[in-house]
Every structure is written in structure tokens, then in C-alpha cells.
Amino acid sequence: MKQIYILYVGMNTGLDIWSKELSAYLVKLLSARCQLHLLGDLFSKQSYQQEKSYDLVIVQNSLCFIHYKEHLSRLSKSPVFFIAATNNLNGYIAPFKNLFGVLNMKDVELSAFGIPEEIQLRLNYPVEKVSNYYFYEQQPEFCRIVYCPTGNTIQESDLKLLTFLQKTNALLTIVSDEYQCLKKALPPFVTIVPRSSWLSIYKKAHLVVASGFDAIRAMALCKPCVILGDYGLGGIVTPANYDHLQSVSFRGRKGACFREMVPLDLLEVEIRKYFASDAEEASLEIQKKVMTDYGKSNFDKKVLEKTERIINLSVSIKSRSKRLLLKPCLSSLFAVEESNGKQYLMRGQGCFGEIDMEMVNLLKQCDGTLSVQGLAERNGYNKEEAGILWSNLYELWKEKLILFAL
Amino acid sequence: MKQLQDFDLSIVMPFHKQLDEFKRVFLTNAKYYERNGIEVVIVAGELSGQEELLDYIRTYPFINWKIVVNTQYHSQQNPAKAFNTGIRQATKQYVLIMNPELEFYTDMIYQLREKLDSYPEHYAICQVRYMDKLLPYENIMAKKEYFEKVGGYSEHYTEWEEENNNICRRLELAGIHRLLFPEIELNLRENSSQQTVSKNKQQARIPNELLSEMLLPVDIKINKSFKITDYDTVIYDWKEHPFAKQQCQDYLSTLKQFDISSDEIFEKSYPLIALIPTYNESERITDCLRSVEKYCDGIILLDDDSTDDTYRIAQSDKLLIKAKKVRTEFNDKQNRNMLLDIASFFKAEWFIFIDADERFDDRFVDLREVMKNPDVDTAGIWIANLWDSMETYRTNMLDSHPLSQNGLWFRWRMFRNKGHMQILSENKLHFDSVPYLENRHISQTLLLHTGYLTLNKRNQKFSFYMNEDKQNKPYYNDILFKTIKIQDLNTLASLKHEKDSYLKKNNHQKSHLYLK
Numbered sequence: 001m002k003q004i005y006i007l008y009v010g011m012n013t014g015l016d017i018w019s020k021e022l023s024a025y026l027v028k029l030l031s032a033r034c035q036l037h038l039l040g041d042l043f044s045k046q047s048y049q050q051e052k053s054y055d056l057v058i059v060q061n062s063l064c065f066i067h068y069k070e071h072l073s074r075l076s077k078s079p080v081f082f083i084a085a086t087n088n089l090n091g092y093i094a095p096f097k098n099l100f101g102v103l104n105m106k107d108v109e110l111s112a113f114g115i116p117e118e119i120q121l122r123l124n125y126p127v128e129k130v131s132n133y134y135f136y137e138q139q140p141e142f143c144r145i146v147y148c149p150t151g152n153t154i155q156e157s158d159l160k161l162l163t164f165l166q167k168t169n170a171l172l173t174i175v176s177d178e179y180q181c182l183k184k185a186l187p188p189f190v191t192i193v194p195r196s197s198w199l200s201i202y203k204k205a206h207l208v209v210a211s212g213f214d215a216i217r218a219m220a221l222c223k224p225c226v227i228l229g230d231y232g233l234g235g236i237v238t239p240a241n242y243d244h245l246q247s248v249s250f251r252g253r254k255g256a257c258f259r260e261m262v263p264l265d266l267l268e269v270e271i272r273k274y275f276a277s278d279a280e281e282a283s284l285e286i287q288k289k290v291m292t293d294y295g296k297s298n299f300d301k302k303v304l305e306k307t308e309r310i311i312n313l314s315v316s317i318k319s320r321s322k323r324l325l326l327k328p329c330l331s332s333l334f335a336v337e338e339s340n341g342k343q344y345l346m347r348g349q350g351c352f353g354e355i356d357m358e359m360v361n362l363l364k365q366c367d368g369t370l371s372v373q374g375l376a377e378r379n380g381y382n383k384e385e386a387g388i389l390w391s392n393l394y395e396l397w398k399e400k401l402i403l404f405a406l
Numbered sequence: 407m408k409q410l411q412d413f414d415l416s417i418v419m420p421f422h423k424q425l426d427e428f429k430r431v432f433l434t435n436a437k438y439y440e441r442n443g444i445e446v447v448i449v450a451g452e453l454s455g456q457e458e459l460l461d462y463i464r465t466y467p468f469i470n471w472k473i474v475v476n477t478q479y480h481s482q483q484n485p486a487k488a489f490n491t492g493i494r495q496a497t498k499q500y501v502l503i504m505n506p507e508l509e510f511y512t513d514m515i516y517q518l519r520e521k522l523d524s525y526p527e528h529y530a531i532c533q534v535r536y537m538d539k540l541l542p543y544e545n546i547m548a549k550k551e552y553f554e555k556v557g558g559y560s561e562h563y564t565e566w567e568e569e570n571n572n573i574c575r576r577l578e579l580a581g582i583h584r585l586l587f588p589e590i591e592l593n594l595r596e597n598s599s600q601q602t603v604s605k606n607k608q609q610a611r612i613p614n615e616l617l618s619e620m621l622l623p624v625d626i627k628i629n630k631s632f633k634i635t636d637y638d639t640v641i642y643d644w645k646e647h648p649f650a651k652q653q654c655q656d657y658l659s660t661l662k663q664f665d666i667s668s669d670e671i672f673e674k675s676y677p678l679i680a681l682i683p684t685y686n687e688s689e690r691i692t693d694c695l696r697s698v699e700k701y702c703d704g705i706i707l708l709d710d711d712s713t714d715d716t717y718r719i720a721q722s723d724k725l726l727i728k729a730k731k732v733r734t735e736f737n738d739k740q741n742r743n744m745l746l747d748i749a750s751f752f753k754a755e756w757f758i759f760i761d762a763d764e765r766f767d768d769r770f771v772d773l774r775e776v777m778k779n780p781d782v783d784t785a786g787i788w789i790a791n792l793w794d795s796m797e798t799y800r801t802n803m804l805d806s807h808p809l810s811q812n813g814l815w816f817r818w819r820m821f822r823n824k825g826h827m828q829i830l831s832e833n834k835l836h837f838d839s840v841p842y843l844e845n846r847h848i849s850q851t852l853l854l855h856t857g858y859l860t861l862n863k864r865n866q867k868f869s870f871y872m873n874e875d876k877q878n879k880p881y882y883n884d885i886l887f888k889t890i891k892i893q894d895l896n897t898l899a900s901l902k903h904e905k906d907s908y909l910k911k912n913n914h915q916k917s918h919l920y921l922k
Contacts, residue, residue, distance in 0.1 A: 235622040244579060244624065253622065255578020269617045 004034035004311065005052065007075070009068055010042030010060040011090075016150075017195065018125055018213040019085035022105065023060055025126065026083075029300055030058075030307075039071065040064060054078045055311050061090045079314035081307060084108040095400045100310040103303065107249070114347055116331040116400050121306045124249070125213040126299035127220040129291050133203045134222040136278040143170040145271070146205040148198075148214035151178055152230045153259060160262045161209065161228065164271070165189065173201050175214070207274045215250040216294050222287045224274045227252060228267070232260030235270045239285045246293070312406055317394070324386065326404040328375070328393050329368030334401045336360055347401055359392070366393075368405045408516045409830045411842035412443035414499045415519055416472075416550070418492030419506040420485035421450040425458060428506045431595075436466055438515050442827040442841055445470040445498050445644065448506070449488035452477070460642060467653040468750065470825035472497075473642035478635075486559035486569040493553045494634045497645075502547040511535060511591035518547040521585060528583045529574075532590035544570060545592060552582045557629035563620070568612055572620045572628075580626045644825055647672060647753055654727070654751040662711065664729035671726045675753040676703040677777060680760050681745040683738070684720065685710040687762035690856060691720050697765035699724040701773055702758065708745045710736075716762075726752070736874050737834045746841060750826035758820040759839040763857040764789070770852035770901060776820065783822045783845040788852045788901050789815040792859050793892045800858070802891040804884040806836075809848065813893070814901070815855075818843060835875050850901050858885060 008030070010023050023042050030036045034055075039048035042060060048071070057075050059065070060083040065072060072080075079100040084091035087106050093099070095114040102110060104120045111117050145165065149158055165172050172190045179192050186192070193201055198217070202208060208218035211229020218225045219237060227234030227245055231252025234245045244254045252260065316322040335346040336355065343360050345352040365375060372393060376386035396402040417439065421428070439446050446469055450459065456475070463471045476491040489503050500519060518530040529548035533540040544566075556576040559569045578584060612620065642648060650672040658664035680702040684691055698705060704726045709717045711733035720728055727748060731741070742759065749757055756777050767790070776785045786809065790799040801813030809816035821840040831837030858864050864885050871882045 233622075235618060238624075240624045241622070253575075253578075255575070255581070255583065257584065263617070263621060265612075265614065266617045266621050269614050270622075273618070 004056070005037065005054045006030055006034050006056045006058060006307070007037045007039060007048060007052075007054040007078070008043070008058045008060070009048075009064045009072070010038075010040045011063050011067060012041045013061065013063050014086065014088050014090040015042070015061060016086055019060070019105075021213070022083075022085055022125060026058070026303070029303065033304065039068065050074075055314070056081060056307055058083065058307075060085060062093045063090050065093070077318070079310050081310055084110065095398075097398045098314075099400075100313060101306055103306070111333065112348065114333065114350070114400060116333045116403065118331060118403055119400065121302060123299055123302060124294045125216060126296040127217055127290060127294045128296045129287075130199070130221055132222040132284065132287065134224075134280050134283045135206075136280065137206065138275060138278075140206060141169070143168065143207070143275070144173070144205045145170050146173045146175060146201055146208045146210070146218075147228075148175045148208070148210035149179060150211060150230050151176075153228075156259060157228050157233070157262050160264050160267055162187070162190070164264060164268050173205070175201055207271065209271070211251050212249060216290055219283075219286050219290045220294070222280075222283045224279060224283055226267075226270050226274075228262065230258055232256040233262045233267055233270065235266075236273045237286055239282055239289070242286060242289055309406070313404060316406060317397075317404070323390060323394075324373040324376075325371050326406065327368050327371050328366040328397075328402050328404055330363060330366050331401055331403050334363075334396075336363075345401070347399060352399065352401075362389070363396075363402075366402065368403075407437060407441070408513055408520075409441055410443070410516065410519065411830060412824065412827070412844060413441055413515070413519055414443045414824075415502060415515070415547075416445040416447050416492070416496030416498040416500070417502045417504055417515070418447045418449065418489055418496060419504050420488035420492070421448050421459070421506060422485070422488075423452075423455070424506060425455060425462070429462065431507060431509045435510060436469065438510055438513065439469050440466075440826075441515075442830070443498065443824055444515070445472060445496065445825060447472045447474065447492040447495055449474045449476055449485075449492045449495075451475075451488060456641060463642065464649045464653065467649070467657065468747065468826045470644035471642055472640065472644060475639045475641055476637050477639075478637045484561075484564055484566050484569060486561045486563070486566070490558040490561065490629070490632070491635075491638050493550060493558050494632065495638060495640065496550055499549060500547060501550045501553055502545065504545050505594070508534065508545070508592040508594055511593045512589070514545065514590050514592055517587065517590045518545075521587065522547060522549075525583075525585055527581060528585045529577050530585040530587065531574075532587050532592060534592045534594050536594040540588070540591070546570075546573070546577075548577065548582065552577060552580070554632050555580050555582070555627070557627040557632050560628040563616065565612065568616060568620050572623060575621055576623050576626050576628065579623060645753070647751060650751040654748065657747060657751075658727070658729050662730045662732050663717065664727065666727055667725055671704070672751065672753075676726075676755070678702045678756045678758060678773060679704040679706060679726070679749060679752060679754045680724075680758050681742070681749055682707045682760050682762060683710065683741040683745060684708070684712060684716050684762045685733075685736075686712045686714045686716060688712070688714040688716045688719055691716050691762045693856075694760065694762045694765055695720060695722040695725070698722075698760055700768075701766055701771055704752070704754070706745060706748050706752075708741055708748070710741050739829055739831055739834045739837060742839060743828045746828055747826070749823075754823050756820060756822055758787075760819070760853070761855075761857075764853040764855050767852040767854050767895075770850055772850040773820070776847060776849050776851075779847065781845055782847040783824075784818055784840050784843050785820040785847045785849045785851075786816055786818045787820065787849055789817055789855050790852060790895065790898070791815070791855050791857075792895070793890065794859070796854075796856075796859070797895050798892045799854075799895050799898075800890055801893045802889075804881050806878075806881065813891070814852075816848070818846070820849070836878065852898075852901060854895075 037047040037049060038045060057078045058081045076098060080098050081101045082093055083103045085105045087108055091106060091108045092113060102115055102120045104122045147161060166187055174192045175195055175198050177194050183192050202218055202221050202223060208223045209226045209228050210218055211227055215225050215227055226236045227250050229252045231248060234253045237245055248254045316326055333347045337344045337346050343355050345355040372390050376389050381389060393402050472495060474491055474495050476488060478487055493501055514532050522530055529546055531546055534544050559573050563569050651669060680698045684707060699722050705722055705724045706726055707720055707728040709730040711730060717730050776782055791803050793800040803813055805815050807816050818838045818840045827841035829841050857867055868882055868885045
């Protein structure tokens, strides 16, 4: 079997901690199955080989297209699988010729920018079920609370949490690499540990205060979790509010604004809820939901299927014989608008110009069931015309107006 | 004061034995509520004191009042029930929740309403200045459908503050985002809140067990059914005009002369009322009225102090009111706005402005079809300028309206009644003769304009316009233009127009073609 070569290009700039952890996870996942070469400061080791051609190029962070422009232009024949891991600019791209797919981790609205939903793989950060670490103590000597800050809410959430906890018997452990610099400024009941030790710290905690992926990991361990993040206070997760909180990726309260103020008394109420009653049943129910939604095996399977499909599609497009067997299908962004008796090809707000009725009628037949060859035959095209048909469809594919089924 | 053509806004106020406070602030607030498309819904908690309230509001005839009594609502601390009643009774697209004791520090109504046009799926709030504090709550403006989406206020908290926080959180949970404008302020005077709990103490009073459900609600819709209840009794509705007869007489008595055809006119409903301004039109007014009475259900005529006998000879069975004002100068906008003032006393569905030198072309009248269309609020008509004879019209007359074509002028003239409104144009001459332009429709109705029929009339008109408005000289010169084209009116077979090509803006780039 042919050895698969994948190049993974990534830059640190603008990425959050979870994006970085995701890249480490993907490196581990892909390295086990193919030859994975790395390029960029997202990785500690560099293994990119300039003269090598790759079956797939994975790009995380759109700034790579600027910083590694020359490298990527040399690889213009390799299909690109883009990872949109943040909601910032580095998670956005425009459609381009060899863009074959996007792993959308943060609900980035890429369809508004010309990337159809069909080529996006929407996944959440994967978690691994370790065990049930739930335990309940109504009146512990010390309440072991773990806090995973995002780094964006030092003045608001962090301060409110410290203000409340210093009046209690809490021992607060902050899981952060960056917060080490504040170590001397914090009161004695606060300990700061590196992110690498998160698992052992979570296991011992009564309660985890976190957001995003950190919260998901805590819930996967069956830990009661209070959502406190960049979008304010979401409260303690319960089976009842799980869907609301999940819809904002557990980043805070649904409907909140960035860096929303946190009512101190409400934070206190939400944290105290843990100590009010034993909630193992609810925690187990949440753990089950988390494993269904974020389970590692599901994530691995979908990512590997997607990469395999991209590589196969790329091979088919390059092959003169195979390309005519591809089945074209209109993308969800494809639109034809009529004005003054003329047909205009549209994608969102952009117009690609006038398109004649013959082509419109032909495109209407592209439903993903008929191959390019079949389409040509149905319309009575000869070999040369079938070639023209392919080149037109390929032009539309570059703009993601047409997609191909294998 | 800043205006919108149609605020399309219901302002909901709870009322609980606060008439004196309300009167005190209303003196300055009234002008904010008298603008186009604003409805003020007052929800009172008890039947006593109604008469005093009604006596008070009838002194403001140009505010669209709706007074509802909800016998379930008795609390001043928590007016949630009253607000829910008001929201249910509101007839406009947007709703503003407001304490009746607040004064406008900035023009909050305009500022929030204007912002919401640019922010769909948002609710807007401003700040209330109370003593030395600014409190970011109490006044929510949002589409009525959003309030309905969350089932209104919860009604089970004891404090108003809790209800307010809770509905904001549920709106946000429903995907309606918050727009806070700290620079927009209302004022709550210290002495006006003696009976209420101090606002800055309220936060501390909220019991801890309520905090979570209040600030972190799980259910979006709190009241499963949000329909008008048996407890809601409407005792005054601007659409019914219960005081119209007296109010109209009071208004007309400020004019030079007036005639009301009968007392019953205020009781009846009229599908379409024609509004006719006149000035020295004795030669044409009778023909105009004969034509208009065929197609309209009522006529209101306002004479601008004619020096001829226009006022005397203007007679029609459909004439509801004719009135004569004092003319200080020529001001077409003022005349039409006075007609709108008078029109607002009637139960009418539609109004149409007709000039005295116009009459309907019986072949082209589709007013009833337009009125049947629920998606239309403003309609335009066509005008043919009759030239030299009643059978010919000029086909090359200049006009500034973009929809005018082939010698036919296009004018917005007809509009759905949405309560008292005024034309907001800055010009006193040449403006759209409708107070608002919404859900527009181009009708197939043709008016024949006799104002330029003879050379003598054209000379008079030219002199008049040149005297009143020198800015549009090229258009007035055209009245006396020598090279004119005229056409037999009978050859006009249809009023086809090219509105689509005008309304559709074609932004398409034309680049390369596919498959050629």
C-alpha cells in the first residue's frame, strides 16, 4: 500500500490554548497512520522537505498563507485541508483552487465567505473517557476548586472568583502555564499548576470552574462544572441547561457579550450549588452527553475519513480517466439570478458574470448522481465537448460552486 | 425634534395611582409621543380614577392612546402583569416598555427606534438617571414578536428589578441580542419614586434562591400562552375615537369657518376618505367633487381662505367636513397637515389626497383593489396633464419624480390610516402627499389634471410658482415651453410602467462567460 505523505503547516500567532492542544492531538493521530511532516512555529520540530510532494497539506492558521506563501505556492498541486480553530481572522479563509475541505472547530461562519457547508467538517475538541471521578462531600474541610482561566478575564471573572473564594474554606488551583507570572501576587489559598498536570488536578477536585474545552474535559471526568469564561457566567452545568451552554461551546452564558460582567452573588450561588446536594446522577448524565458529543473515537473516525476522501478526490481530479467519473453537484452557495432577461452566476454577494441558458440547464442536471461522463452523454456531447464540460465544471469547482462526489 | 415617517411603535406604560406624577412629566413628554406612528398604551390596575385619566388624555387628541384596565394587576413594585397586558394590546411592530414617571433627558424614543432598524434580532435599552446613579434597566425596546417569543414578563417575582433582569436574559437566550446605549438617558426624579424601593438597594434584596432562575433561566418562554385575557378591558382605543366629535369641534373652532355635515359622521367607518385642499377653485371644485364622490366614501375639504366662492359652492353628499382656515402665506404642507389633523378624528382605513383641479379618469381607477391588498400601505397614482382640450394631454412635460414617464406624472397620494400622522417634508411645496412611504404600490389609477388646460391657466400657474419657489425654475419654464407634444387621451390604452427596472438595482459585473 502506498505510503501517504502529509504536510502540517501551522503558526502560533493568534491561536488559543485549545487550538494548540488540538494541533498536538492531530499530530499524534496522523503520525500513527502516515508520514507526517511539520512546518511552522506551532510545532517544536520541523520536518518539512522542500523537494517533496505531499498527498495532503493541512493548514492551521490562515496567516500561514501569508507567512509561508512561497512554500504553499510550490505545493499548489496538493489538496489543502484547512483547520479553522478560532473565531478570529486566523480561522477565516477565502475559497481557492486547491482548498478541498475545512475542519471547523469554532462555528466560524465560513459559508458567508464562500466556503460551502458541504466541504466543512464541524467537530468539537475530542475528549477521552477516563472514568467516573465524581465524589461528593457536603461539608469538606477544604473545598478543592480548580479554575481554568482563558486569560481574557483577569479583571472580571478571575477577580470575582478570588474575591468570593477568599471568604471561604476553598483551596483554589489555577491550571495555567501563563498565570505563573502572577504567582507572587495571589493569596496563599491559590496554587498555580501547569496545564500538563490538568488530569491529576481535576481528579482530586470537588468542583471545576472552567469554560470551553477545559469544561468539556471536566464533564467527561464526571466533575461538576461551573461555566465561567470569556462570555461571562453560564452557571453550573445541569442536564437542563446543557443544550443552551453547548450552543455557545461552554464559553459562558448564551446570549452574553464578550467579557461580560459577572454578578458576584450569582457566582457565589452557582458555586455553592455543588455543596447543596449530591448530584452524581446528573453528573453521570452530563458525562454521557459529553461522550456522545465529543468522544475521541468519533472525532478520530471523522477526521481520518475526511483526509482520506480529500486525498482520493484530489487523485481523481488529477487523473484524466478518473475525473470524468466524478459526480458533480451544485454547492449550497451556487445561485443564478435573473435580471433583465439575463442569467447571472452568483455566490453570496459576489457575481461571476453572465451565464448562458445552456449552461444553466446543464448545471441543473448536476445533482451528485450523474458523472461528468454521464452528463456529457445525456446531452449528446462528443469527447471534445465533454472535455470542455469538465474544464467548465472544474472552473466552478475552484470557486466552490460545484462539488464532486466520488 | 427628530422624526421618523412611521415609528411603528407602541409605548407601554403601567399605571398605578400615579396620575399626578404622570401629569407632571407628561407636560414635557407629550411632544415625543405625538410623532408619526406612535401608540401609547396605558395599563391601569383599577377601575377607579378612570374618568380623571380619560379626561386628561382627551386633551391630547393627536396622541394615539389606548387605555386598558387589567383587574389582576395591583402591584406597583412589580408591574410585570401590566406590561404583559400592554404588550398583548399593542398594535405596532415595536414595543417600548416605559415607566410613566420618567422624563426624557435625551430623545430616547427616536434614538433607540432608529438604532433597531439597523439591528435586527436585538433589543435596545438605555439608562435611567436616578439621583446620582445611572441604572441600565427598565426601558426595553424590541419588536413585539420578540416579547411574544419569550412569553413576556414572568409575573411571579415580587420586585420589578427581577422581572426586568429575567426578561433580558430570556431574550438573550432566544437569540435576541442586547444593545445598551449608555449615552441615551431618561430621568427619574427623586420625589417621583417615594413609594418604590430605592433602586440601588434592590439588587441586594433579591434572595439568593431566586438569583439563578432569574439570571440564568433555562426556559425561554415563561408564559406558555400569551394571548389577550378576559382580565384585559380596553376602555379607550384611538382606533375607535370615542371623543372624536368634541375633539374635532374643538380643533375646527380654532379655524375661520367650518361645517360638519352631521354628528353621525364620527360614528361611522369609512373605507376611503379623500382629502382636498382648495384655494380659489370655484371653476373646478364642483367637477372635482362629482368625480371624487364616485370613488371615495367621504370627503374632507380644507379651504385656504379663498377669495372666490369656492367654500360656498363646495357641496357633496360625501362631504364630511369642510373648513376654512386663515391664510397667512401659501404653505401647501401646512394645509395638508391640517387635513391630516382633521382626518385623524375619523374611523377610516385609507386616505387619499386629491387636488381640486384633478378628477378621476373613469377608465383607470383601481383604488378598491389596492385597498384589498394587505401588503400595501402606500400607493401611488398617475397624472395626465390635460392640454388645450379635455381630450388631449401633454406627453413631454418635465417632471422630477423618477417613476414619471411618457408624459404621465407619478405621485404618492394614498395611504393606510395608522393613526394621527403629519407630512414631514422640509419643503412647503412639492413633496410626497403622504405622511409615510411603506409597502409601496404603483396603482393603475389615473387622475386628469386640469391645472394646465388653457394658456391663461398656465400663465397663472407659472407666475404663482415663480413667486413661491424659484429653486425649480427649469420645471416651471417647461409649463410655457413652446415645443410641446400632445396626444389624444383616448389613445392611452394602459398605464404600463417600468417599475421593475427602476426598483431593481443591477450591480452585476460582467466578466468572462462560462461554456461558450
